Amino acid sequence: MVTLYVASSELYSGKTLACLVLGMRWQRQGRRVGYMKPLGMLPVAMGDQVTDEDAQFVAQHLNLEASPSHLCPVLLVEESCHLEPEDARRQVAQAFTATSRGMDVMLVGGSGSLLSGGSVLGLDGASVAEMLDAKVLLVTRCLSFLDVDSIIAAHRALDDRLLGVILNLVPPREEARVREHVVPCLERDGMTVLGLLPMDPVLHSVSIRELVEATGGRLLCGADAADEIVENFVVGAMGVDRALHYFRRTPRKCVITGGDRSDIQLAALETPTRCLILTGDLQPRHTVLARAKELGVPVLLVPDDTLHTVSTIDEMLGRLRVREPKKISRAAERFDEHLDLAKLDALLGLT
Numbered sequence: 001m002v003t004l005y006v007a008s009s010e011l012y013s014g015k016t017l018a019c020l021v022l023g024m025r026w027q028r029q030g031r032r033v034g035y036m037k038p039l040g041m042l043p044v045a046m047g048d049q050v051t052d053e054d055a056q057f058v059a060q061h062l063n064l065e066a067s068p069s070h071l072c073p074v075l076l077v078e079e080s081c082h083l084e085p086e087d088a089r090r091q092v093a094q095a096f097t098a099t100s101r102g103m104d105v106m107l108v109g110g111s112g113s114l115l116s117g118g119s120v121l122g123l124d125g126a127s128v129a130e131m132l133d134a135k136v137l138l139v140t141r142c143l144s145f146l147d148v149d150s151i152i153a154a155h156r157a158l159d160d161r162l163l164g165v166i167l168n169l170v171p172p173r174e175e176a177r178v179r180e181h182v183v184p185c186l187e188r189d190g191m192t193v194l195g196l197l198p199m200d201p202v203l204h205s206v207s208i209r210e211l212v213e214a215t216g217g218r219l220l221c222g223a224d225a226a227d228e229i230v231e232n233f234v235v236g237a238m239g240v241d242r243a244l245h246y247f248r249r250t251p252r253k254c255v256i257t258g259g260d261r262s263d264i265q266l267a268a269l270e271t272p273t274r275c276l277i278l279t280g281d282l283q284p285r286h287t288v289l290a291r292a293k294e295l296g297v298p299v300l301l302v303p304d305d306t307l308h309t310v311s312t313i314d315e316m317l318g319r320l321r322v323r324e325p326k327k328i329s330r331a332a333e334r335f336d337e338h339l340d341l342a343k344l345d346a347l348l349g350l351t
Contacts, residue, residue: 005134007110007125009150014168016054018139023062034103038092039111039118040072070095085122126157135163142167164192195339202330205231214316215302222298230254236264247271279306
């Protein structure tokens with residue numbers, strides 16, 4: 001059996017999605033794939049047990065039947081501070097034995113930063129990889145050359161256990177510089193770079209339903225379109241003429257504006273707009289709602305002001321999780337297109 005621990009040098013870098021895409025790929029090859037996440041940070045109830053939300057998501061899509069307590073044996077909550085590290089590690093080892101039985105490939109999902117996540121329980125990434133005798137795939141954000149330090153620090157901690165690196169969320173404007181400077185720097189340090197994943201507007205889009213949950217607002221109309229995807233956001237805080245200039249140039253967008261700016265709202269509705277977010281808990285005029293209903297555009301009324309609402313959405317986008325089927329399909333396509341997965345197979349001995 002091959003064990004691969006999927007880690008990152010910082011939060012929200014794409015570990016869970018990588019586990020899912022790789023697991024699905026190996027299943028298509030006819031391999032028996034297991035999965036677990038030793039340490040979870042997103043508690044969710046499954047019947048009378050509690051597990052990690054991301055772990056449940058991956059297991060569900062890989063059609064695994066692991067019990068919640070084995071799928072994610074330790075949850076990082078306040079009460080965890082009273083758990084002895086030896087007990088936490090024993091729980092992880094027992095869960096790994098149960099979930100890996102009969103498997104050809106065992107995927108282990110990391111939590112948070114490789115160097116620090118879970119340190120309080122002796123479950124940081126390097127320690128878990130050593131305990132489970134796992135090879136490590138590092139999936140990390142690479143927004144610029146400045147991210148080299150954290151990647152090299154991870155390599156120092158993992159040494160020969162680090163199998164390869166995927167540079168994720170690379171901004172299009174930085175892609176050439178990353179290839180020219182970052183990749184050679186990492187290779188000079190002895191790392192195998194399996195490829196770059198550029199930022200993708202589909203993968204980093206958000207559904208209107210997610211916007212409702214994040215902002216604590218309520219839909220005044222358009223509930224039937226709550227699963228529509230928004231790729232761009234425009235704040236309508238300028239004059240109508242200037243606003244129209246931006247609205248017309250921005251497709252698949254959500255316009256955020258004050259509830260009393262009916263001029264901006266009507267202007268947005270005359271361009272390709274997926275959703276209106278009205279701030280300040282100010283009810284829109286009847287003409288705005290009537291037009292939105294006619295066009296089938298959801299209108300979301302939120303209690304906070306525009307600045308706070310934008311901040312809330314920015315925070316949500318920073319920790320966005322892929323859940324929709326079309327995003328999963330898109331991610332699989334991007335992995336095949338941009339990564340040397342055959343090399344990963346060879347490094348794992350799966351050829």
